[in-house]
Amino acid sequence: MSKSKDFLRTIVEEDLKSGKYKEVVTRFPPEPNGFPHIGHAKSIVINFGIARDYHGHCNLRMDDTNPTTEDTKYVEALKDAVQWLGFDWGNSVHFTSDYFPKLYDYAVELIKMGKAYVDSLTEEEIREYRGTVTEAGRRSKYAQRSIEENLDLFERMKKGEFKDGEHVLRARIDMSAANMKMRDPLLYRIRHAHHFRAGDEWSIYPMYDFAHCLADYIEGVTHSICTLEFENNRDIYNWVLDTLGLKPPRPYQYEFARLNINYTVMSKRKLLELVEGGQVSGWDDPRLPTIAGYKRRGYTPESILNFCDGIGIAKANSMVDVAQLEFSIRDDLNTKVPRVLCVLDPLKVTIVNYEGSEEIEASYYPHDVPKEGSRKIPFSKDIYIERDDFMENPPKGYFRLTPEQPVRLRHGYIISCKEVIKDTNGNIVEIKAEYHPDSKSGSDTSGIKVKSAIQWVSAKEAKTVEVRLYDRLFKEEAPEGVEDINPDSLQVIKNALIEPAVITEKPDERFQFERQGYFYADPINYSDEHPVFNKIVGLKDSWGKKKKTGEPVPKPQAKKVQIDGEVVAMSEEQQALFDKYTNALGLNSEVANTLARDEQLSSFYEEALAVLNSPVGLANIVSNDVARELKEKQANELKFNAKQIAELVKMVDDATISNKIAKQVFEEMVKSGENPTQVVKDKGLVQISDPSIIAPIIDEIIAKNPDNVAKFKAGNTKLLGFFVGQVLKATGGKANPKVVNELVAEKLK
């Protein structure tokens, strides 16, 4: 498998390789306050998947720190989802509430360290004191309480001596932090509420930011993977663990983009609204993106798993096309499921020249699905076909039955339309047809060519079934709420007709109704007396698509105009420097701009310039490479100095080394702080410019890549870079690229 791995797996692999952890431990930590949806599935697949791939384990942990919203019924739904997807959480499900005593002790420890205090501001005051994104907040006067007082108050909070909201425990961090989350975050609040597991034992409950990192630590989690909106919380995560000085190893948090799918909603709040508002029949309504919904609809766990693998993991907010999900389920079911005949909208057909009855042996699977199994389909003179499959005045390209065009009854005979019977309103109510006796499927000697084979059922033996046709719940690609609901998301067909074997033999619970789609025997409402099938997904329909594309699809797609914003003006000193650089030293304006605007860079540059009079060469390396290092570090933290950079540039000026090698040497200097001359000497990096040495290498490369030579000669000039790259690789980067370029160009002419 050359499938590239995602950034999380890359991190995990590195951590394992470096010995940071002996074993990888992840966790799936939902809050049990709602039904899991396909976004959770993504998280489950990531967390359990990584644990599986790297032979570690993944805990299922209920993050139950808020007693007012959580419930045990959600715990069950969550367990169900994980299990259904095929993952194993080991011996037991974990609960953050199990750690409440330990968490309390950690909080006490923080208080003793002077790192946490009991605050008694009101909720509004706390908000007010926090400041805004642009203004610093200010600390509460209660932050001055002594450790003893804090300890006492906190203990009494625990004992339940105070009312809800009277006090909170806060971390003492920084009320003016640019990251709002770090402005003395709340650690505990008072809640005289019944917890679905802890009962009434506690009157204080830990906040997410305090509980989550510690729960991870307690469980020995190594990689704490969550969604993007927790990026800002990572600082607290680290603060708590670091401040407590816990024994390593400890977990680190990484974030990925949550899943969005078009034409659906994924937020717990909106899902709850739909369920409570009665827009859907419950958490397991087949139109919902809940796991329970997909399960009820007939999706397989494999299809969800494949979908999650297919969409990848990254940090960019994105909206996945439902078509991708639909592909996953079709792709999975295609090779698994029996094909049967079902008529959704029946049109009576009387075969006037057929008498009696017979049974036709028909395979459940098409030729390209390597599965065994067949059933008998009854045939007689009275049958039903799909109303869509007959047209009196067909458009061009219509393959089905018409007054002029015969059609094959799937697995059966070819029939021709003889007469169209209509009611008084002109609606077609029946077709009189003739069958061709020598055209039976498998032993056709009629020589009649038909364009298609259609589904049908024998009137007498067919079973009546209810079929529920589901479509997307919303008509808008990015729905806001109930106003965007698709009014046709559910169509119930009470009297569909299906061949009897489906009901009597029950060869499976999922079927392909030929030419229509995949269907699932509803696990709740299905009974032998009243069979009910849910449409999982339709088959791809290139005919339907072709019909629709009658009207032109206009694509206004105005090219987006990029507006360039104002660049911040330079200060006077910066402007003076800029002028000096461009005028006296001959730097181009971009380089001069970079240098002049950055104090550290310009002084570094000046220093190097004092050693070596090579203004342009120095400016380039300082404004590009040194700048990169100075982004993360202060000048005095660098392992190399201006003098060494001057030395490096001198070698480039001398043509001792090429620019490419200079970069390589620079990297080494960043790491070790060694002198450039020494690095060049140690690694033998002196550049090769002698054509007589380079030429044979080029010949070799050319000989090895005849295809690319041909492509190049055919006009693919990009390949020049390929050849140069190869030669440079062969020489360990030492060949003089300019010389190589000229030589290659010449040889390939």
Added chain:
RNA sequence: UGGGGUAUCGCCAAGCGGUAAGGCACUAGUUUUUGGUACUGGUAUUCGGGGGUUCGAAUCCCUCUACCCCAUCCA
């Protein structure tokens, strides 16, 4: 507006200085007793915009733009 993120095809997504992977969707054709499947081909001279460095930039530097997250005693 301060901070933190993210921009590569219609939708996802690889790529980490040397020929712009792959999947979905779309499209053309072959096979087909499912207008399904399978198979074959076509789909980015270009990586949010503009500059710069380099023989060579999606990748390094500068700068601008757009979008997302943060001011719950939710998670």
